[in-house]
Amino acid sequence: MTIAAPRSPFDANDTQGLLFPAGPDAQHFPRTRYQGSKRKLTGVILNHLRSLTYDSVLDAFGGTGSIAYAFKCIGKRVTYNDVLAFNEQIGLALIENDSVRLANDDVESVVTAQPGRSYGCVIERRFGGIYFTDAENRWLDVAVANIRAIDCRFKRAIAWFALIQAALAKRPYNLFHRANLYMRTADVPRSFGNKASWDRSFEDHFRAFVRAANAGIVDGGEKGGCRAVCFDALDVPGEFDLVYIDPPYINQNGVGVDYRDFYHFLEGMQNYDAWAGMIDARSKHKRLLRRPDPWSNAAESASAFERLFARFRKSTLVVSYRSDGTPSLSELEAMLRKIKRNVRLIEGERYQYALSTKRATREALLIATD
Ligand SMILES: C[S@@+](CC[C@H](N)C(=O)[O-])C[C@H]1O[C@@H](n2cnc3c(N)ncnc32)[C@H](O)[C@@H]1O
Numbered sequence: 458m459t460i461a462a463p464r465s466p467f468d469a470n471d472t473q474g475l476l477f478p479a480g481p482d483a484q485h486f487p488r489t490r491y492q493g494s495k496r497k498l499t500g501v502i503l504n505h506l507r508s509l510t511y512d513s514v515l516d517a518f519g520g521t522g523s524i525a526y527a528f529k530c531i532g533k534r535v536t537y538n539d540v541l542a543f544n545e546q547i548g549l550a551l552i553e554n555d556s557v558r559l560a561n562d563d564v565e566s567v568v569t570a571q572p573g574r575s576y577g578c579v580i581e582r583r584f585g586g587i588y589f590t591d592a593e594n595r596w597l598d599v600a601v602a603n604i605r606a607i608d609c610r611f612k613r614a615i616a617w618f619a620l621i622q623a624a625l626a627k628r629p630y631n632l633f634h635r636a637n638l639y640m641r642t643a644d645v646p647r648s649f650g651n652k653a654s655w656d657r658s659f660e661d662h663f664r665a666f667v668r669a670a671n672a673g674i675v676d677g678g679e680k681g682g683c684r685a686v687c688f689d690a691l692d693v694p695g696e697f698d699l700v701y702i703d704p705p706y707i708n709q710n711g712v713g714v715d716y717r718d719f720y721h722f723l724e725g726m727q728n729y730d731a732w733a734g735m736i737d738a739r740s741k742h743k744r745l746l747r748r749p750d751p752w753s754n755a756a757e758s759a760s761a762f763e764r765l766f767a768r769f770r771k772s773t774l775v776v777s778y779r780s781d782g783t784p785s786l787s788e789l790e791a792m793l794r795k796i797k798r799n800v801r802l803i804e805g806e807r808y809q810y811a812l813s814t815k816r817a818t819r820e821a822l823l824i825a826t827d
Pocket residue numbers: 491492493494495496517518519520521522523524538539540541544688689690691703704705706716717750752
């Protein structure tokens with residue numbers, strides 16, 4: 458395949474094929490809505506790594522899996538990691554899974570209550586009036602139990618993928634950060650089209666996302682060996698030729714993205730039996746009790762970077778970053794120069810994230826090799 462030369466180091470709007478130097482397969486990566494997804498940048502990022510020699514890759518903060526998937530599509534042995542359990546399911550479905558798809562009868566077994574199966578009511582009882590309607594909450598309680606009953610772990614993961622994406626598609630801002638069901642239900646004039654997506658049934662969304670996931674299953678090739686794990690990035694076992702690092706973003710005012718907080722409902726579904734005991738009862742929107750993470754804390758993130766770079770110092774280190782992050786780009790560059798002989802900083806055009814209302818900042822990539 459011929460790949461055109463980039464027009465700028467980070468041309469996020471290029472649709473001429475540059476976005477997908479990972480080959481035609483990479484275009485099948487399902488479209489999702491997630492904070493900080495690099496889906497639109499995968500081609501650009503991979504282009505910058507083309508001169509490097511590597512086989513095994515760790516995507517240490519995998520999120521949607523967009524980057525892990527692109528590496529898989531160019532035949533790399535990828536380990537997808539994310540600290541959140543719901544994301545691990547996405548990694549299992551799209552990265553570790555080479556061939557299993559969810560069949561029509563599997564889909565029916567999720568969307569309909571099964572005779573003889575007992576169903577919990579955690580969502581109906583705890584989340585009334587917060588995110589979804591009562592009928593939708595009951596549907597979710599049934600779907601969660603049905604998914605947990607699927608034997609094959611890859612099929613189960615595809616079903617989780619579809620349920621997670623359905624829940625995100627039906628949420629204002631695609632987040633669970635506020636008790637704002639009223640935004641959906643209020644009878645007011647609207648100048649935007651999200652309401653149709655919010656009101657589309659869970660079942661319809663679920664079926665559509667199963668189709669998207671099934672179409673996105675790619676074979677990792679003869680080498681195989683792609684996998685998905687769920688660790689704190691510092692604790693991922695093993696050694697890798699290249700480690701891709703795309704941690705939560707902390708802006709220059711020190712405000713970070715706490716993914717567990719934004720997506721607590723999805724994490725709760727993964728821990729259904731223990732969920733009620735994990736909820737911070739004082740919060741109006743029933744988030745999970747907080748668990749400190751240095752990657753979303755401005756006072757601790759620099760030392761977390763230092764520890765991560767030290768842990769994987771034998772690997773080529775590739776960091777996705779933003780021009781106005783905390784710690785600053787130059788601080789990160791200096792940290793890498795202490796342990797690596799060659800450090801390349803690529804700064805791109807101004808780029809505004811799909812879900813961001815903030816002023817556009819520049820995307821950046823740091824590539825550190827021996
Ligand atoms: C910027 S997002 C990654 C986006 C991803 N590259 C993509 O294209 O979708 C950061 C991810 O780091 C994960 N994360 C946060 N703290 C973590 C930790 N301590 N270890 C591993 N992953 C973590 C979050 O759950 C989130 O999915």
